[in-house]
Amino acid sequence: MSRLPLRLRLTAAFGLAMAVLLTAAGFLLSDHLGTSLDRTVAQGLRARAADISALVKQADTGLQESGLRSDGFAQVLDLRGKIVDHTPGLTESLLATAQLQRAKSGPLLVQRTTLSEGTVRLLAQPVSAQDRRLVVVVGTPLESRDAALATLRTELLVGGPIGLLVASVIGYLLAAAALRPVDRMRARAAAISANRLSERLPVARSHDEVSRLGDTLNEMLTRLETAMERERSFVADASHELRTPLAHLQAEVELALETPRTRGQLETALREVGIETDRLSQLAADLLLLARSDKGKLPLRLDDVALDELLGGVAARFDRRARDDRRRFEVNVPHIHVRVDRLRLEQALGNLVENSLRHGAGTIRLSATADDGMLDLHVADDGPGFPAGFAPHAFERFSRAEQSRGEGGTGLGLAIVAAIASAHGGEADVVASARGADVRLRIPRSVSQRQAPEPPRRRQTNGDPRQLRSSPAT
Ligand SMILES: Nc1ncnc2c1ncn2[C@@H]1O[C@H](COP(=O)(O)OP(=O)(O)OP(=O)(O)O)[C@@H](O)[C@H]1O
Ligand SMILES: [Mg+2]
Incomplete structure (x- = not known):
């Protein structure tokens, strides 16, 4: 049946x-x-x-x-x-x-x-x-x-089956008519492939269950198309970003091999090669982190962390670079304990400080407030701030404001901040402030362990993952 x-x-x-x-x-x-x-x-x-x-x-x-x-x-x-x-x-x-x-x-x-x-x-x-x-x-x-009774029974015996036949034919035609749109949708769905995700299923304007099913499937196709589009541009951007350091590497090595070189020249070439290799492995680590976060599998290693110590540590790590740029830190954090992934949070805050050093100006202010179970971490500066209209896109992958394009960043820093905030069950956004830039990380004070314990993190060229994005990118 x-x-x-x-x-x-x-x-x-x-x-x-x-x-x-x-x-x-x-x-x-x-x-x-x-x-x-x-x-x-x-x-x-x-x-x-x-x-x-x-x-x-x-x-x-x-x-x-x-x-x-x-x-x-x-x-x-x-x-x-x-x-x-x-x-x-x-x-x-x-x-x-x-x-x-x-x-x-x-x-x-x-x-x-x-x-x-x-x-x-x-x-x-x-x-x-x-x-x-x-x-x-x-x-x-x-x-x-x-x-009289016999006549009635005869009429019923003859008329009943005829009535039944007529009703069944009408039922069949109605069922066929009701299912025709489903068949049309099925045929179109069968023809839609990964390369033709812009196509949509034909939906009758009848506002019934079938048309609602069609609308829902079309919405799903739109989401799939967006995701696929994002994936494609992510891969394209990633390959583009990988190509630059690879080309530099190749040029350096070819140049070193071409002509007889002094020991000093070779050392300089090797140092350049080292910088490009660092860049490559940093980029690979960033891409890996984002790919894991896409799968919802960015693992957290939760720890009891003293907040002032955490932010003070980040400031201390960048203090030398700040002083080189005649900039200074201002840290304003209460002495409270929170349950978070220390290294991931240091990585996110490091990216924000890095941004303030690279794109901002003036004092870099690290501050934190905690209320009703939520923790707000701010990294602000007195620079030009995010260009108008760019803030909503700042956390997208590979997105950089026009004026930052020549500055050597890949545009992944804020995407990683957002991924780390989301892994903690929180979010990151740009605070619309009157002057300068102010990026806020809003996460629960006590993050619940949602994932399995993380396997040991792979060590990067310079060891500690907190150093991942703190080395000069240029
Ligand atoms: N503090 C800031 N002041 C002004 N603009 C900023 C600031 N922080 C970020 N931006 C803008 O947001 C863009 C995205 O930042 P993001 O950290 O994602 O990328 P990036 O710094 O360009 O590259 P990287 O991947 O090396 O971090 C930057 O290119 C810059 O235009
Ligand atoms: Mg950055």
Whole structure:
């Protein structure tokens, strides 16, 4: 059954239900007609019995002469069963002895088959006349009642299957019409491939379940297309970013091999090669982190961390570079303990400080506030801030404001900050402040361990992962 097309299964179920309904309706109808015909017959018999009883009381029934065969026949019996009077031709008692006994005490309705009349219905009722107790029996043939019932049953037997067939055909056509849009969607969906994700399923404007299914599937296609688009541009951007240091490496090595070089020149070339290799491994580590975060599998190693110590450590790490640029740090953090991944948070804050050093100006302010279970970490500076309209895109991968394009960054720093915030169950955003840049990391004070313990982190060229993005990028 489950292999049959849906429209056939629907039609079969519909047909079956109709068959049950029609059969039940047929039975009810014929039963109802039978009952009402019986009631009419009984009423006629009662009226005739009353008439004849009245005549019996007047001592003259005149049944012999009545000859009324059209509305039935009658007999008057005494209590021993002897016929006192009868309509013509009824010379035998209509009642058996037992029936006569029962009829003495009250009206009795019986049915029997006679040779001359076929099936008949009889009403017997006692009557007292001139000190005699008699029983009046009236009867009527059931021929016309049975004929009416038989006609109805024949009509039902012929009309029922025809009705069932018509209903099933209509059911099939309706099911086919309702499922046609589904079939069209299926055909289009089968034709949509990864390269044609911009196509959409045809959706009828009927606002029913099928059109809602189509709308939902189309929304899913839009999400898939966006994700695929993002993936493609991510891969394209990543390859582009990888190409630059690789080209530098190649040029350095070729140059070193081309001409005889002094030891000093070779050392300089090797140092350049080292810088480019660092850049490459840093880029690879960033891409790996983002790929893990995409899968929701950026593992956290949660620790009880003193917040002032954490932010103070970040400031100390960049202090030398800041002083070289004649800049300074201002750290304003309460002494509270939070449960976070220390290294990841240091990495995120390091990226923000790096940005302030590279894109901002003036004092770099690290601050933190904690309330109702949430922790706000700010890294702000007095530079030009995020260009108007760029802030909402700043956390996208490889996104850099126009004026930062020549500055050597890859545009992954803030994307990594956002990924780390999200792994902690929080978020990162740019605070719309009047002057300078202010990036906020908002995470729960006590992050719940959502992932399995992290396997040992791979060591980078310069060891500690907190150093990952702290080395000069240029
Ligand atoms: N403190 C800041 N002041 C002004 N602009 C900023 C600041 N921080 C970030 N930006 C802007 O946001 C862009 C994205 O920053 P992001 O850290 O993601 O990339 P990046 O610094 O250019 O490169 P990298 O991948 O090396 O960090 C920057 O290119 C810059 O235009
Ligand atoms: Mg950056």
